[in-house]
Amino acid sequence: MTLRLADATERDDLGAFTARVARLDQTAAIRLAAGAGRITAWARTPFDVLVTRSVAGELDPAQPVTAQASTLLTALAVDRSAAVDPGPPAPWLDELPPDDGWSRVDDVPAAELDELADRGLALAREHAGPMGPPASLLDQTVLTVSPPDAGRPVTVPMRVLFAMSGMGFLGSAPQETDGPRVRVSASGSWMRLDARYGAVVKRRVVSLPLSVAR
Missing domain, CATH: 3.10.150.10 (DNA Polymerase III, subunit A, domain 2)
Structure with missing residues (x-):
C-alpha cells in the first residue's frame, strides 16, 4: 500500500x-x-x-x-x-457514517463552542476520577441546534466538544471578520460538526437539552 x-x-x-x-x-x-x-x-x-x-x-x-x-x-x-508507506495494516472495528443522506441543520459560531468546551473542561478537572471525566458529564447535552424548517433538532453532547477541542479543529482564517463558524449536519442516525480543521461525527442520541436552544 x-x-x-x-x-x-x-x-x-x-x-x-x-x-x-x-x-x-x-x-x-x-x-x-x-x-x-x-x-x-x-x-x-x-x-x-x-x-x-x-x-x-x-x-x-x-x-x-x-x-x-x-x-x-x-x-x-x-x-x-x-x-x-503507511505501515502494516491495523484492525478497524468502528462503523463509519454514510457518504450521502446528510442535511445541513445550522451554523454555530466556533467561539460559542470554544466557550462551552472550556466550561466543560473546568467541570471535568473538578469531577474527574481515576478513569477520567464521568460519563454523565460527557453525555450532558450542552447545545441544541434546530433546523430552520422546524425539523428534528440535533443535540450536541459535551464529548463532541471535548473531541473538537482536543483535536484543535476550531480556528479562524485571516479574512474572517465575524469569526469562524461550525456547520452542523445530520442524517437519520448521525450528527456531524464540520470546523475549519476537521470534523467530529457521532451517532445521534435522543436526550433532554440542558442549555439554551439555537
Whole structure:
C-alpha cells in the first residue's frame, strides 16, 4: 500500500491530524479511504466519537487501509518522498457514517463552542476520577441546534466538544471578520460538526437539552 499526497501542505495537514489523534490515544488507529482525488482519514477518540479530515491525495491500490496512528505519523514526518508507506495494516472495528443522506441543520459560531468546551473542561478537572471525566458529564447535552424548517433538532453532547477541542479543529482564517463558524449536519442516525480543521461525527442520541436552544 502506498500513500501519495498532492503536496507538502496536504502532507502537513494529514500529519497534524495524525499527531493529534496519537496525542489523545497512543494506540489509536487511522482508517484511510480514497476517492475523487482525496484521502479521507478517520479515527476514534477516547471520547467515543469519530474525527475525520480530508486531504488531496491518493492510495495505491485505491482501497481502504487502516494504519497505527504512531506508525503513520513517523512515516509522514520522516519519509519526505512523494510516496509514503503507511505501515502494516491495523484492525478497524468502528462503523463509519454514510457518504450521502446528510442535511445541513445550522451554523454555530466556533467561539460559542470554544466557550462551552472550556466550561466543560473546568467541570471535568473538578469531577474527574481515576478513569477520567464521568460519563454523565460527557453525555450532558450542552447545545441544541434546530433546523430552520422546524425539523428534528440535533443535540450536541459535551464529548463532541471535548473531541473538537482536543483535536484543535476550531480556528479562524485571516479574512474572517465575524469569526469562524461550525456547520452542523445530520442524517437519520448521525450528527456531524464540520470546523475549519476537521470534523467530529457521532451517532445521534435522543436526550433532554440542558442549555439554551439555537
